[in-house]
Amino acid sequence: MPQSHSSSAQRARRELAYRLRELAEDAGLDGKDLAALCGWHPSKVSRISTAKTQPSAEDIRAWCRACGVEDQAADLVASLRAVEGTWLTWRRLERAGLRRSQEERLPLYLRTTRFRAYSSWALPGLLQTCQYTEDVLRNIQQQRVPLDDVPNAVAARMERRHVLREGQRRFAFLIEEPVLRNTLSTGEAQKEQLEHLLAVSGLPNLSLGVIPVAQQRRQLPTENFWIYDSAQVNVELVSGYLTLTQPSEVRAYADTFATLAGMAVYGERARGLIMSAMERLR
Structure with missing residues (x-):
């Protein structure tokens, strides 16, 4: 290992x-x-x-x-x-294809009531449209997964999205502004994705923060990570998938999230950045 x-x-x-x-x-x-x-x-x-x-x-x-x-x-x-x-290396995690790795996370999502997620290169899975998910997973599959089960993996990820509207869950998402402009999908699919992002940003149990490019930073961009309640952190690295449960390490990521959250814009300012990204697509 x-x-x-x-x-x-x-x-x-x-x-x-x-x-x-x-x-x-x-x-x-x-x-x-x-x-x-x-x-x-x-x-x-x-x-x-x-x-x-x-x-x-x-x-x-x-x-x-x-x-x-x-x-x-x-x-x-x-x-x-x-x-x-x-x-877990990606090779080991995805050795049976992408569908299983998507399905295995569902129990964790179901038992979590407070989600915090930071993304520096792609939108978090729970905020993705079907086509955006397909384009992202297709890219991953072509890079490192011999088995092509992308349609089933997309379906599994879409199934997870119901947690956004069920139960007493709270969600806080932070994304770097360039994520809005990363062309991981075709132009039309990217536009649909940004429209969907505007729609879900209005959910009462969801906070969406966008960290603008043009500002003095107190925290450099870091790897994508998710915090589940105060019990677990998952980190996506180039070579694999890291699970942290030590309280001191969970606190370290929570502190980093709080610093990044203080640098983000919300509400109308965040929506303005999303709409600006949509204008660039035209």
Whole structure:
């Protein structure tokens, strides 16, 4: 698994390595003994126990057998799955196509009551029209996903949009002004998208802020991220998808969102920027 720069991912890996070291110590095994019982080179034990190498599920089971604690293997494998879930490369997340990756986020959307989203290059999925979504996902599919299930992925994303109008949910969206002019769709589809953006911006439970280009910045543009209540942050990076649940990291993104929100314009000023982008299309 590629090393994530997230401290929560690193912390989770270190915690798993520490638990494995404890098992060996409690069993009275040093690195060479453990390696011999598992049929490994001693360097492999060293790399796993110092979190330099992430073990596989089978490595964990072999480690537990060698230590005489096979009953703990299931719990440790579950910890491994949690570590793997913290950081997912796009290749792994989308290996079964784009539809599944869209559907897997629906339970998170359904249990969230307060959404905060920042986008620096494309409109957030919940604000997208069908054609805009198709154009964006087609671009992604052509770049990195061998399986072409774009129509089904579009349908799954459109299905998620019902959360905007159901329940007692609140939404705060921040977008950089260039997002309004990024030609991710054809001219007509882009115009339809901007008209839709004007329409949804009037929803009573939704706040839309646009960060103008022409201003002194207190915060540089950053990666796209979503904050779900105060429990989880998802970050879209070039190489993969990051999930953060450590309270300190969630607070860091919430603070960044608050700074960006203070730089945005709302209401009629935001609508003016959207309409200006529509004029440029003509």
